[in-house]
Amino acid sequence: MTSPGRAIITALPVILFASLALLFWRGLSGDPSLIPSALIGRPAPEVTLPPITGSDIPAFDSASLKAGNVTVINVWASWCVPCRTENPLLMELAKRGDIRLVGINYKDDPENARRFLGTLGNPFAAIVADEQGRAAVDWGVYGVPETFVVDGQGIIRFKWIGPLTPEALAGTLKTEIDKAKSPLK
Numbered sequence: 154m155t156s157p158g159r160a161i162i163t164a165l166p167v168i169l170f171a172s173l174a175l176l177f178w179r180g181l182s183g184d185p186s187l188i189p190s191a192l193i194g195r196p197a198p199e200v201t202l203p204p205i206t207g208s209d210i211p212a213f214d215s216a217s218l219k220a221g222n223v224t225v226i227n228v229w230a231s232w233c234v235p236c237r238t239e240n241p242l243l244m245e246l247a248k249r250g251d252i253r254l255v256g257i258n259y260k261d262d263p264e265n266a267r268r269f270l271g272t273l274g275n276p277f278a279a280i281v282a283d284e285q286g287r288a289a290v291d292w293g294v295y296g297v298p299e300t301f302v303v304d305g306q307g308i309i310r311f312k313w314i315g316p317l318t319p320e321a322l323a324g325t326l327k328t329e330i331d332k333a334k335s336p337l338k
Contacts, residue, residue: 191293192309197226197301198291202281206263210270213255213279219307223333225326226301227277228257228289231269233297235316240273242317247276252330256280259289259297300326304333 192198197218204212218224227243229236247254256277258266263282270277283289292301295314302311311329313321 193312195309197303197307197309198288200257200281200288202257202283202288205258205261205266205280205282208263208267208270208280210275210277211279212281215307217279218303219305221305223252223305223330224303225252225254225330226257226292226303227254228259228283228292228294228297228299228301230259230261230297231265232261233259236298237269237273239298239316240276242319242322243276244274246317246322246326247278249330251334253278257288257292258282259294260284260286302326302329302333 197215199215200218201214202212204210225246227239229239243254246252254276256279258280260283266280266282281288292299293312298316300313300317301309304310310333311326313326317326
């Protein structure tokens with residue numbers, strides 16, 4: 154016959170494991186694009202990075218984010234499989250005449266980044282190379298790809314975590330770009 158104390162001690166690891174499993178499942182099963190960003194409504198972090206080495210694609214800087222036009226910033230890398238899937242959607246987004254699409258190339262080899270853009274197409278008007286990942290930290294990037302909408306005054310208005318989807322491009326992102334263009338933010 155076992156005592157009640159011994160049964161509790163025996164069951165405790167199982168209960169602890171089940172509790173942790175439930176906690177991790179709830180934390181990982183949500184929509185990552187809904188993770189809030191502390192940067193929404195704040196000025197975009199300073200960007201003073203070089204272009205991709207050996208590329209003829211120009212760099213951009215923080216001052217250009219305040220030039221009066223909405224800028225969509227996409228953080229990407231050639232080694233990122235979802236970035237490959239997202240690229241055709243970025244090519245479509247780049248056709249809009251009312252925004253500027255720029256990229257932050259995250260912790261990438263310049264040759265691989267150039268090959269990626271040469272093979273899949275370059276949707277970006279400008280790109281900076283964040284080889285050390287410091288700019289991504291300043292932007293609050295959790296992982297690639299991530300996309301930001303910055304209004305014409307350089308204020309971050311929206312952040313999308315993960316690869317864009319056709320539904321997000323036509324729905325959420327379009328809505329957020331339109332809101333960023335509106336003078337009544």
